[in-house]
Amino acid sequence: MNLNNRPARPQNNIKRNSKNEIVLNTNNKENIIKTEIKNKEEKNTEINSKNISNENINNSKMIMAVTKDTRLPLNVEDLLIQEDKLYKILDNIRIKVNFNFSAEEYLEFSHITSIQTFVIFFDEKYKENINNAQIYEFISAVLSDFIYLKNFVNEKSVDHLKNILFYTHQNLIMIIVLLLKQIGIEYQNNIWVLKLKDLVKLKRAESMNGDEHFIIELNNRLLFNSVINFIKIYFKNPNDYKIFSIFNEILNNLYRVTLDNVKNNLFNLKNMLIYSSENTSTSFVHINLPGPFLPPINKKYEYTLVLDLDETIIHCIDQQEITPLIRPGTKEFLSELSIYYEIVIFTASIKEYADTILNLIDENKKWISHRLYRPHTTVLKSTYLKDISKLGRDLSKTIIIDNACDNFQLQSDNGIFIKTWIDDKDDKTLYNLIPVLKEIVIKKIKDVRKALRKIRDTMIRLYVKGDNTPYSTVLQYITGEKKLKE
């Protein structure tokens, strides 16, 4: 089965508003609950009829749980449905059927369930762990849905996700065990409570004997690393910047976000992913940092060369393991030009990813003076830009090279728009640029912006005239062998 082909989703229970965004109608709650009850009852009659007589069944789904100071209502049935839906995702991942459907069912249910959070049932010292477990659970369902939406379904991503789901489900079972301990004695024979007890018996793995709070804490730690790695691997592309930054922000602020915050943010994000709508109210967590980003320039340099990473000097073939292809001439380019220029790598990728690659390329750290990453970009209308005015450098002596001209649109005169490189072994672009860039420094060009404009215009004219070696012709202009027309 080709898991990458995302099948069309059944449309029957999805409502949309005038903008075609998904609307989760809370009026549906009653019907959904009724169906769930029916299904549940059919499923469980057999198990429970053996040991429960009709007389002592207390049919109330809302029971009272004993908390430290008072008694609070707990909707046991919703708890059962929640576990069932979460387990279905895990189960479908294991057998590799389209688990996005079960993820969407979980998410739809989580929208209407009266269980906002279980946190209120716990002592202050346990609240953070329970809150985090709930957030991870929700995130795991969202990720199960997103990897279909983004077409990232493959053996590795599914395995990774299976792990995440396994721990979140284990946490939910632990929470149920803890809640059962708090249920008042008069409800011990309630049919829903008995179902919960059966569930725990069935799904609490033997290896998990031990303090439930300790297991949840341990699982949360595993989940933090696992989820962080997941988003770093699968949402590292600049296009997925929004997704990455929202997850990253949530994970790094778990202690102060609530489950409701997370739900709102991620539901909006999902709408955005499906419809690429600009009207969603997704809170955008990127902060446009003010400059200057760089310390004063080293005295041996007067000129600065800002260089993009992806598809300018490298291309990463494998999203899961960072195995870059390096553009021909990259090392020569860096070693020769670092004599003339302060070289700054400016990438919209994340630090960990970029550093892994740059440490391979510049292993002795002698060519690249500074590295700037995603947080240094300036976000404008969902695009991140490289605003080189924030570097703290003289713009008349600064050049930026990027394969996406949008990235340097704020200072387009400073930019060299380089051909996107994927894997062409015969590419000569960097070799060709070396002498041109060298000459700019040797000739002590007063304002690189003027020089680059002339080079650009000349190159275009040469291309149009059919010159196949415009770089060497341009070089002749720079060295004065030919005169540039003003």
Ligand SMILES: [Mg+2]
């Ligand atoms: Mg690039």
